[in-house]
Amino acid sequence: MSKRRVVVTGLGIVSPLGCGVEHVWAQLLAGKSGLARVTHFETEDLPCQIAGVIPRVDGRNGGGPDVPGSFDPDAVMPARDAKRIDDFILYGIAAADEAIAHSGWQPADDAARERAGVLIGSGIGGLQTMYDASITLHERGPRKLSPFVIPAMLINLASGQVSIRHGLKGPNHSVVTACSTGAHAIGDAARLIAYGDADVMVAGGAESAITRLGFGGFCAARAMSTGFNDRPEAASRPYDTDRDGFVMGEGAGVVVLEEYEAAKARGATIYAEVVGYGLSGDAYHITAPAEDGDGGFRSMSAALKSAGLSPSDIDYVNAHGTSTPKGDEIELKAVERLLGDHAGKVVMSSTKSATGHLLGAAGAIEAIFSILAIRDGICPPTLNLDNPSVESPINLAPHKAVKKDIKVALSNSFGFGGTNASVVLKAAG
């Protein structure tokens, strides 16, 4: 069957750099860091005490009622309703609201609603809700569990809530692939449109794992940065010699995807086309990336193949680049292997240096950053890259954004379990 073209017409972000696509993008290009000490729960006994917390109007992470880009939960829904959903769903709803409003798309009738779906995933889901419910169960018994415990923490309830809120009656789906979730969600949603299951998809990822349980668990797996508790903004340093683990972030990234002809017909602003999507598995280890980087190489190759493009077409790569000692170099080598002689002409950066690692939301906000890089002809920087641990012909955009005409961008996401996803985005037209 002939596949239909899929374009991006709306963007929405809730992140450690704040809320709102243009605000976050400006912060990112200016080299601002969203990382700070965690103050909303006890960290004294944890090896990692820093994170990319969303700035809130209540003062959390430097936010405030008069600070631009601060997240205001009350502006999304009444506190009574927000108490019945986990934060990851709240972030997903806020990002979806922005993306849908931004797209200007409105369903004309019920038939249009039935052709519009939602595919928002999460790597972990309602961790704090599960933790709190476990305490209640243990201390007070099952009769004291709220009827909202399960719908508050279920991962697909981000998609469910967004569909109810906006009346979207098309495919309602979700993705759970750890740190590849956001990329898989956008890729899968694009395929639903390409293959005719829907005309519009609201797609992305949401995460809220900055909790004691999340920190305890990832610290036990020895995955998190522990040496920069006194210098949070310097902690996420992909490719740098001194990197010592990832820094957790939270938030959501959501895009509106539309079938190209329909988007064009309604005069929508088209930000980019989703031209390629590739997936692969490492089949190697539950948390460690395969040393040869073959999984990442194969997902990138598959994405290019589905786009009908070759490695020499790539201008910008938004790396997975989490600032872990092993992963960064493995990915870098895989990208070098893919690009070959073209490597010297490509810019690759890790925006996790500024946002931290948003786990299941990472692939979604990074696809959005790739789209904006295409729009504005500029590659966001890799912060804290003082001394690269290996030499590379690829420009890793240390410290400062790099101006560059970008036609094609590739965004990588790799997750626990050895799950890899790559999305290829192309300038509109």
Next chain:
Amino acid sequence: MSDVFDRVKKIVIEHLDVEEDKVTEKASFIDDLGADSLDNVELVMAFEEEFDIEIPDDAAEHIQTVGDAVKFISEKVG
């Protein structure tokens, strides 16, 4: 009775975010106050907490209105 009614009313207003004058004895949680089946479960839990009583599931099923709740609770705490 009136003390129980006032305390039930306060809980209903808090949980269902409704106007005070709508919470009459005859008001049905679902039909008049916008509750769904999950809200009802949560309300019953809140009554149990407030009055330090246990409301068995089969009894809870018959608590459809504010008056039903007040009557059941009044008999329990009597």
